[in-house]
Amino acid sequence: MAKIEKLWFDSDRIWITTDEGQTLSRPLEAFPTLKDATDTQRSTFKIGRFGNTIRWEEIDEDIHISSFYDTEEPDYDNEIARIFRRFPQLNVSEVAKSMGIHKSLLYKYIYGMKRPSEQRKAQIKESLHLLGQELMAV
Template sequence: MEKIKEVWFADGRIFVRTDQGRVHSRPLEAFPRLKRATEEQRKAYTIEMRGQALRWKEMDEDIHISSFYEVAEPEPNNEVAMLFMRFPGLKVQDVAQHMGVDESLLEKYLYGIRKPSPKRMEQLRSALRVPEKAM
């Protein structure tokens, strides 16, 4: 497996260069903690697991090189994003806490990086008191 040799951020993305000279990239939406982080916080990483992973101790964020092999890009016009657009004052942190889910997971749903299960979608609608037919 490739090993991470270099990391940089540009245009809302994280890039890695490997020991095989390949460059891989993912949108920061795939890693909400990094998206929210300052430039200084993003630079405070270490390469771990013999080049297989990145670690941001301060943010408690870990990214394995395999995360860069995913080809799916964000889908911004998803059902979760539409719900949050209906309620512009909502804070992801507050909704996640109310639902009892990790804020980063809810952000991944919001950005279209991950798709919630039907059960999770119902939990979100219930938390926001939005009936399924209203969507």
């Protein structure tokens, strides 16, 4: 397997070059923790001893080189993304917590990096409906 030699960011992607001469990138939406990190936090990383992992200690993020071989690009215009764009005041972390899922998974649904099942979509909507009912009671 190739080894990571260099890593950098642009406004919306993370890039690497490998010892085999490949240049690979992924959208930052694939890594919500990095997307939310500051430029300083992103620049403070270590490439693992075997050259196949990257670690950001401060933000507790790890990425394996295999993540860069996924060629599927995000679907930014999905139903879950539209809901969260319509209501930007929603706190993704709190919605995820109320559903009992990790916020990074909900972010991946929002950013179109993963496609939720119909059951998961219903669960997300139900969680938001419950929040709406609580707000109506105020």
